[in-house]
Each structure stands twice: as C-alpha cells, then as structure tokens.
Amino acid sequence: MSSCPTANETRNAVSVSWATAGVVPRSAASSGRPGMYMSVASGEIPVTRASGTSGASSRPPVRGARTTSVVPTRATVLERSSGVRRVARVVQSRGARAAGGEETRMSSTVLPAVIAVIASLFVALALLVPFVAVQYRRRGTLGLGPTVLSFAALVYALALVSYTLLPLPELTADFCSVHRVSPQLRPGQFVADVLRENRGGVFGLATNRALQQVVFNVALFVPLGMFLRHLLRRGIVVSTAIGLGVSLLVELTQLTGVWTLFPCAYRLFDVDDLIANTSGALLGALLGPVLRLVPGQRTGDPDEPRPVTARRRLLGMLCDWAAGVGTGGVLAVGWSVLAATLDVDLPARADRLVPVVLTGLVPGLLLALLVLRTGRTLGELVVRLRPTSTAGATSGRGARLLRWALGIGGYLVLRSAGIPLLDLAATALAVASVVAVLVGAGRGGFAYRVVHWQLEDDRTGADHPRPRQPSA
Template structure:
C-alpha cells in the first residue's frame, strides 16, 4: 500500500515519489555507468546503446518501487504508534470491490474515473506492468518467471510494510493489503504479455552474446574508454590498498613514520602528510598490478585495454619493449601520484604535476590523429593496436573465433 492510499495527498505524493525515483535511479545509473559498459564489453563483445538505456530505465524503476511503497519514512516519537490510523492487515481478497461499490453508490458511473480507491487499484496494477516487461525482454526470462517474480517482490513489499521494515519500526506505518498483492501480480502478468509488443526493439542478451568473439574496428571511443578504465582501476585499487594498510596499522596499534592517530585513514590520503610513505607505497603497488604486471603476460596490454578487447598487433614483443610501453602511459600516472604523495609541499612539484597532466592529456587528444587510433604510448613504442580477437585462430568446431586468452 502506498502512502497515498494511507491517506496522504494522492497527486502530491505521486509527483514527489516520481521525483525521488528519478533522482535516486538516475544517480545509481551514473555510478554504475562504467561497470555496465565493462560488463557489456565482456558479455557481448561491444556496448549495446539500447541495453544501456534499458539499464537506466531499470534503475529508475527499481527506485520507483522503493519510493512509492516505502517512502517517506516516518519520524518517530514516544507513543507515535498509538496515534497512527489502524494498520491491521487487510486479508480479504477483492475487498476493494466492496469499498469502490460503496463509494460510487448512487453516483454516476463515470465517477469511478475520479474515485480515490479505484485509482489506487489501477495504480497498483500499473506499478508492476514494467516489472513484467523488464523481466521478459530485458532479462530474457520466461512468462511464468516474470509473473512469479512479480508476485514474490510484491509479497516482500507487503511483508516489509507489515513488519515495520522488519523491526526497524516498532509498528507498521503502512497498511499491508492482500489486494495490493493481487493487483501487483496482475500488473506483472499484463507486462509479461505486452513485453514482446512494447519492447520488441530491445536486443536480446543471447543474440548479442552470439557475436561476442567477432573482431571489430579499433575506434577512438573504444581506445579512450580503455584508457579511462586504466586510470579508474589504478586510483580505486590504490586507495583501497592505502585504506587497508592504514586500517591494519591502526588496529595493530603501530605508529607510522611521523604522527598517526585515530584519523590515520583520512590522514594517509593527504599528500605530504605523515602517512605519505604508506600512500606512496599504495600507488606503487597499484601501478605494478594495473600496468606493469599485465605487460609481463599474454599480449602485454593493460587491464583497461584487455577489457575492451584491444591489444598489440603482430607477434608478441620482447619484455623490455612491453614494459617501456607500460611506462609511457600508466607508469607516468603512477610516478605523478607517488611524487605528489611524497613531495606535495616541494616548490617543484606543481610544475611537474602540470607537465604530467599535459602529457596524459596529449595522449588522449592524439588518439584519433594517430595511425589506427593507437595513441601516444603505442606510437612511441613502435607498436600497432588491434582488436584482440582478430589475432585468434577460428575455432573449427564452432566456426567462430576462439575465446581470447587475454
């Protein structure tokens, strides 16, 4: 049961909940945008714009389910449960027919179009129509799975309302209603029936995955995305290592060089602070794992380039050449981070940071102007860039390129 059904302002509540869903769902999509592209590259061999849009819709819809059925959360005070209207669960199936009939008794038939309880029933149906559509076409599930999962999700929502979010509140602040469960399930059923008609344009997961191993052109966007992934992986891994090290030092009761107290974790993230040597070690280890270790194995491509199915063309280059190529890209970023952590207060660190940023920026800018979109690091190391799948031999048994080893 939504808050509007509990006596709130219907139009105002629906608009407010819709705004919350757009905000939370949109934010979730932004945060998950890069992981979504990574997953699609690995699962389908390339991104699917239609399914990226679908992911955004799934995020907004998931947030809508929460906002319309759980929010706003009540502010509690002593004795607040006793002041709430009766929240005894409504367990009589189709009880809404009696309520709507009583409300419309003696009035014109078209009064149902503005009746609060009738609109609430319609809303409960419409709320789960997207569920059936999404499960059938976006997640490629069968009709029965789409309907059954809608039933289970609705049942979970009603149980959550009945238990006051599983004991978070000492009493139910929403009315659990069996009619909501029935109407939600009906909505999922209608959505599952309509899915092939409304979402026919959505490519299926199996169809996209069938072409996963087919080589594709090396585009500048693909090269850029691999470079962005390298930088993101380096920073995330570095700060995870730094935080884990700081937490270990703190829990063990040791003191790092200089001064470290209970704010050790945040202190290590401040360049030039007492924890700078530990921070520098974190950046060095992250650089080794993200840039240099991959250069020693397989094609020698960085992790980001491997994710987007890119790698050096031709025979495998000597180890020193692969390490040189890693140093021209990720090594420069690693060196900048390490020097900043150790010498943040030095007068020469500012110009050095500017130089590193300019070189990294130039690497991005030159990608579309370089031969085969290979970029600065590949050009300076004398290496061509290719789709990693184009260098594999076809699998005679399957009639398609074999799975890349990297």
C-alpha cells in the same frame, strides 16, 4: 477635528475590515445571530454590536449576546481592525502550511526517483567492466540497444527499492503511536474503496484516488515483467512468479518495519497490492516482445574480429579508469571504516600518505602487474584488443612499463598525490591520450605512439583474418 463615529459607522468599518481579511458576514436568517461573521478559514468570530444609539437595529439582542450602551470610540475601531489583521495573518499562515504540505508530498514522490537515477550512475560505473566483458564475449561487441535497456532495468530496480523505503520516518520515542498501521488482509477491498470514492462520470473515475492507486500498482510492475521476459529470456509463468515474489518481498519489508529496523510498520501491508503487482508483472511478460523493437540489438558471430575503432579504444580506456578509480575508492572507504572502528590515530604525515597509497599506488601497481604479465591493460582485455609490434618498436618489459607509465598507471599515481601541479600533469596526460586516439592512426593512443605499437582484435588469426580498418 474629527468626532467619534456613530454606531452605524462603526459597524460599517468593522464589516469592511472583515471583508478585507476574507471574512464574509453570515445572514441573520442562516445564523439567527446578528452581528456574527464567518471566517473562511477559522470559523465564526463574534463582533460586539452596539445598542441604544441612533441608527442601531431595533431588534432585541439575542439571549447570551454581549451588548454595550457605550458608543465605540475610534480607538475601539482601530483595535478591532488590528484583530482583523491578526486573523488575516493566521489565514495566510494556514495557507502557507498547506502549500508546504503539498511541497512535502511532491518531494516524497520526486526524491526517490532522483536518488534512484543518481545511485544508478554509480552502480553502472561499478558494473561497467563486467558488463562490457560479457557483452563482447556474448555478442561480439557492445550494442546501443542492450546498453540502454540494461541501464533502464538498473534504474527501475533502484527506483523500486527507493520507493519501498523512502522517505524514512524519524525514529522518535512515540514512533509507533504516530506511524503504526494495521495490515489490510481482505482481497478485493480496493473494489469497495473505488465505489466509495466514485463521483460518477469519466471525470470522476479519472480523479478517483483509490482507482489511481490500483492502476499505479499494476503499472509499477509492468517493466519488471518486460525486462524478465526480454533481457533474461524468462517465460510468462516464471516472470509472473518472480513478480509475485518481488511484490511479496516489498510488502513484507513494509510489514516488518524494514525487517525490524523500525519498531513497527510505518507503511501498509495490503494484499490487494500483491494482486495488482502480480497482475502488472503478468501484463509486462505479455508485452515483453515489444522491447525487440529497440534498435541496436542485432547479434552476430561473437568470435568474428571487429575493426579497432576510436569508440572501442576509448571504451577500453574508460574501463581502465573505472577499474582503477573504483578499486582505489573501495580501498579508501574500507580503510576509513576500519580506522573508525579500531580508533586508529596515525601521525599527520602518515595520514596524508594513506590516500596516496590506497587510491593511486595500489591500483596502479595491480594494473602494472597485469601489463607486465599479458602486455595488455584490463580495458584492452575487456574489449578484446591486443598490442602488436611494428618495425623499430620497443620490446620487452621496459616497453610494457613505459606504456603503463604513459597511460592509466601514470594517471592514477599523479592524481592520487593531491598536488596541484601533478593534478595538471595527470589531466594533460589524459587529454593527450584521448586526442591521440581520435586523430592518430591505429587508435592506440599516446603511449602506443611512443613505443611504436599498434592494436588489433584478439580474435584475429588463421581462421579469422584481420578486418579492414576504417579510415581515420
């Protein structure tokens, strides 16, 4: 049978337990209080020291210290060990919260960028038709270089907006007492901040948070100056002035709590940010000519006919799809907002019919009117293609309706019905159209094969003979 532990055994057991929990003993010289231990995370925690027993310290107890003449039992040791485990759990919990804070800071940095990229895809789809139309009439074709640079500028613009606004704080009753910040109106304050946080050496500069903030604010507006100089053909002075205006708009948005959307400012208005942002725009304007090195920006005569390639034909089909789906989506969202505002309650059958009409029939009807009037779809107009009839070709409005039904019109109507079998038919029609463009002569597609039509560049005429077609 085990006997009760001595005082020395008790102290040793408790010391081992504290060490296991990450708690280190403080020396008597540093604390002046024997029997005291310091936790790495939670400060000093006293341990009762036994006295009056064999092996105990001969030093007198410190004034105010708690003493006892009773030798601790094994249950006392176990109870203390349980307390140690509770302290260890507290330390672990604090570490988890610290890790959670790091994760939160990381999400606040990454999330706006992810949102900007995703939003850019939708905005690019909405702007696809006018962008392609402008490129074909300004440059004669759609170059890879201008497309990549324009999309990069779109991502940058939306990232600037998202980093200005996101993450939005929760609007609570004590919002201003928690989030209110005062504006910083002293120009050059960043110099004092950098000097205050300077730790000396190259490594100290690299880890200086105040200096990092200034560098980030300069770098943030360098792309703006480059895009203004290269894409919009603005001079250095105008590009810098626009950078100043955009930076002022951002800072005022923060100062006014997103233009009074919030009761007070929750982000800092800093005049040094204006200086850094404007300097970045100036630097970007000076570096703007570097973007000329991006390949695929060669321009030619915009009125010179180009060959009808599969890529060009598929681009026109993509424009048709974007226009049809985009129009249907806008109509559906508009109807949803209107119905919610006016509290419209339709019968079940009518409620199922509304999406079919708005997302399929209305966009399809608009495209049908265009085909009947011009003989071309919107996508063909955008990429400057027109149909030509061949020997034995079907002519008249009936042929135009047939090619509409076997193309984008039939696809939109079938997809909007919401019936699995019709969805499968719409998918099969789309696949057949793409395959016919890739493998068929003339690049017209499935509908053109049925009505025996061909495509040519609409710039072909007496002054511009038909260009030589590439081999299939």
